[in-house]
Amino acid sequence: MAGGLVLLFLLLVGTGRCWELPAFHCNLYNSCECGFRPDLNALDCDLSRNVFGQHLAREQLVKALKVFVATDRPSKPLVLSFHGWSGTGKTFVSSLLVKHLYRDGNRSPYVHRFSPILHFPHAQNVNQYKEDLKQWIQGNLTACSRSMFLFEEMDKMHPGLIDVIAPFLGSSWVVFGSNYKKAIFVFVSNSGGEAINNVALNFWRGHKDREEIQLSDVVPAITKAVVADQEHGFWQSEIIEQNLIDVIVPFLPLRPNHVRYCVRSELEQMGLASEEDLVHSVTDSLVYFPEDERVFSSTGCKTVAFRINYYL
């Protein structure tokens, strides 16, 4: 019996996966409240195991979500804004959010993604897009207050467009038949990435641990960069002026040791053994900046999968 338990324990540990509760059995047919099944312990576990070098993002997200899901009557929708250099994990983290907040994960009908290139490609149609976007948000919120809206590449969104959703982000709007304050909005962009990189570089040069970087070290610089960017979807936006964003989630640039983790994890997913030679070659082949010191990866973990194929 004891041996069996030890074996079970070893199996659980040995798989290297996060321990997740079995899916909650839901009997409210097709209800959206039913589709919203936050498991924040699993989220935290997944973030700490599979997202490398992002202590701020992990802390901020878990903290904000704990507060938000603890009540049935939030005072306003949860509005998150992800910032950071490319390849630092923003898209991956957004997919983990969806996975651990919704029963059906990325297939959930209550999760809506918008990409400027896909949904709003032509600047001359911006008035039409405004109409569409407003209708979509309103329609989806009426169908389900526990909806999540993800806006990718905000730095490529036509300025002015996003303001049509500003009323949905505040605390005093009325959406007929729906408590829209239960919704979650996530904005993702690379802007502020350079400012974050500079802070991280200064910490590195000062021989300080990256885990010592605090939110207050990066947020003012991120806000400044976003406000100054005339191409950004938030240019002169009410969303910024009315402080509708609840949490700025910064993603730090990645060190070579984080890239090594990415390579190993990618190899594991491909079903291959992590041969140290290969891990080393791939990690070493990336471009690092500043050029002479080679501190951070210029593309984060983005090109890792491609490079593995190249070295194989």
Ligand SMILES: *[C@@H]1O[C@H](CO)[C@@H](O)[C@H](O)[C@H]1NC(C)=O
């Ligand atoms: C919900 O949003 C999607 C876009 O993601 C849109 O196609 C759909 O029509 C919306 N649903 C409603 C009921 O408005």
